[in-house]
Amino acid sequence: MAATIASFKVDYFQFLNTDGKLIEGAQIPALARDVKQLTSLYRLMTLTRVFDKKSIALQRTGKLGTYASCLGHEAAHIAIGSAMREEDCFAPMYREYGAQFCRGVKMSEVLMYWGGDERGNDFSGPRHDFPWSVPIATQCLHAAGAALAYKLHGQPRVAVSVVGDGGSSKGDFLEAINAASAWKLPLVLVIVNNQWAISVPREKQNTARTLAQKGIAGGLASVQVDGNDLITSRWVMDKAIAAAREGRGGSVVEMMTYRLSDHTTADDARRYRPQDDVDEAWKKEPLGRLRNYLLDQGFWDQVKEEELLAECAKRVQAAVEEYQEQVNNDPQPVDTMFNYMFKNLPHHLEEQRDIARKFAREGGQH
Secondary structure (H helix, E strand, O other): OOOOOOOOOOEEEOOEOOOOOEOOOOOOOHHHHOHHHHHHHHHHHHHHHHHHHHHHHHHHOOOOOOOOOOOOOHHHHHHHHHHOOOOOEEEOOOOOHHHHHHOOOOHHHHHHHHOOOHHHHOOOOOOOOOOOOOOOOHHHHHHHHHHHHHHHOOOOOOEEEEEEOOHHHOHHHHHHHHHHHHHOOOEEEEEEEOOEEOOEEHHHHOOOOOOOHHHHHHOOEEEEEEOOOHHHHHHHHHHHHHHHHOOOOOEEEEEEOOOOOOOOOOOOHHHOOOHHHHHHHHOOOHHHHHHHHHHHOOOOOHHHHHHHHHHHHHHHHHHHHHHHHHHHHOOOOHHHHHOOOOOOOOHHHHHHHHHHHHHHHOOOOO
């Protein structure tokens, strides 16, 4: 005899269509009518995009190291950062600048980090947030550990982490899901599904209908949303964080978006990605969609848009100057690349440090 002992579903949410129109028949969140908050979030999204474009220009002119663009991710990242409280904990990967700007990280600090100065990773904002994590998905376990600490101490705090579509296949991500499920942790794991794990497309990574269902397999509430829709993304994050804070357990949120840029400035996506796909994705990108909604509702106009772009350019340039002044007038000592991994430095690294010191004395540091 065969019997169904369990069945599951993954809900998909979208309130704002690709033209910036509210979807008919949907129960629209209050945020859609909150002019002040919505325009504030749009301004942050725009600032993030202007910053991103300038950062790539700095890298191309030799004033920044390898840089990971966030182009196309603005709605997802701003939704994550703006939904969190100051006392919550964020464990990012390496491109969630919008989320971190919401939490007080300075643009100049992001530039310092990608310029090779680790002092940029000791950033402003909540001191309990984690630094950028380049190893794929390890940040999910860091967040799970923080969430466990909050539960053990009886604190109404939530840990949030982000992983990409490729990273969702890593054991670290799946182990974080298992920990959150087994111990009912206040943990929200966000998969920002931008369709590409560097050069590997989503359809070659996993044949599952969704990536969100990985959370269901582990026992967590899991949904998929249009990650280019700021209104939906923020609404879902509010619900997931509230559930975690109230002791109702963790969740997985899959935000569907598209990586409009190269993976990093060390990549050339033209070698593996059809231009037609990119052109189609630009029609669905988050800033244009939200801008169209604001224009249609009478919340925005072309004059405000031009003033905003000028303001963002000015703020980003000030951040660039702050970064460059720091680099030129107070360069990071060469020893810092050896100082923070081991309590007692291994012999082979002592030798490398001595060589680095020699080059620094001879002017190689500059």
